[in-house]
Amino acid sequence: MYSIAALADPRIPDLAGTSGLPDPGPARPGSVTRRRPRGRSDLPDIGAGRTPYAGSLRGVTAPAGPAFPDFAVLFDMDGTLLDSEKVWEVGLHELAAHHGGTMSADARARMVGTSMAESMEILHTDIGQPYRDPDASVRWLEARVAELFAADLLWRPGARELLAEVRAARVPAALVTATRRHLVEVALGTLGRANFDAVVCGDDVDETKPHPLPYLTAAALLGVDPARCVAIEDSPTGVASARAAGCPVLAVPCEVDLPTAEGVTVRPDLLGVDLDYLRKLTA
Numbered sequence: 247m248y249s250i251a252a253l254a255d256p257r258i259p260d261l262a263g264t265s266g267l268p269d270p271g272p273a274r275p276g277s278v279t280r281r282r283p284r285g286r287s288d289l290p291d292i293g294a295g296r297t298p299y300a301g302s303l304r305g306v307t308a309p310a311g312p313a314f315p316d317f318a319v320l321f322d323m324d325g326t327l328l329d330s331e332k333v334w335e336v337g338l339h340e341l342a343a344h345h346g347g348t349m350s351a352d353a354r355a356r357m358v359g360t361s362m363a364e365s366m367e368i369l370h371t372d373i374g375q376p377y378r379d380p381d382a383s384v385r386w387l388e389a390r391v392a393e394l395f396a397a398d399l400l401w402r403p404g405a406r407e408l409l410a411e412v413r414a415a416r417v418p419a420a421l422v423t424a425t426r427r428h429l430v431e432v433a434l435g436t437l438g439r440a441n442f443d444a445v446v447c448g449d450d451v452d453e454t455k456p457h458p459l460p461y462l463t464a465a466a467l468l469g470v471d472p473a474r475c476v477a478i479e480d481s482p483t484g485v486a487s488a489r490a491a492g493c494p495v496l497a498v499p500c501e502v503d504l505p506t507a508e509g510v511t512v513r514p515d516l517l518g519v520d521l522d523y524l525r526k527l528t529a
């Protein structure tokens with residue numbers, strides 16, 4: 247599994263050195279860190295809407311012998327693979343109560359898929375306490391959610407089977423989530439870290455969803471053109487991120503409805519979705 251610690255801002259070409267060999271760099275526990283290739287003056291800019299990518303990052307390769315060599319699947323985590331939005335909801339309600347308030351359903355709906363900072367702003371405003379320290383609330387919430395993640399994480403319908411099929415076929419796969427890495431590491435105990443060739447967390451990149459950078463980074467790590475990467479998402483923010491990156495999207499709404507749009511196919515869940523179905527979305 248690739249960590250992207252050394253790819254914090256892949257939009258900025260690293261032109262130092264000429265070897266083209268991967269530099270392992272500082273690794274996180276349990277992961278392999280790959281640096282961006284060196285010595286390339288023609289590295290593509292992967293800012294908004296830029297393509298293509300295939301084969302442009304030396305030292306970062308797809309798994310050997312994929313069944314579909316120019317095709318990858320990028321999975322959102324919360325609400326898409328795991329029914330973890332419910333866990334977040336429990337934590338958020340408890341945080342509001344911890345502050346002596348009550349979170350409204352409207353505020354909760356607006357938080358889905360947003361960054362932690364945005365969610366805290368919404369929550370604090372909703373309970374009439376905009377003066378609250380967002381960092382303190384984040385610490386409280388993440389500690390509670392970590393407990394809940396470790397105790398009770400459920401798969402969304404069809405997600406476990408699809409992930410197993412993707413892995414069995416050796417199709418490159420990445421997890422692309424706005425959730426921070428220390429919580430993702432807990433969730434990977436349920437998801438299976440060996441199921442992903444790359445994991446892009448909210449604190450791994452300078453911009454999070456709806457910015458395209460998380461999906462562009464995942465596609466780059468897999469060495470697959472974003473247009474050949476199907477992104478599976480459950481939130482408007484995640485869909486916007488993937489579409490801005492140029493990925494076709496399979497949307498499986500969890501907490502809030504999602505409309506069909508250009509490049510966005512909507513299904514109620516992942517039951518019955520297989521690789522052939524996903525591959526056709528890239529056509």
Ligand SMILES: [Mg+2]
Nearest residue numbers: 322324325480
């Ligand atoms: Mg989600």
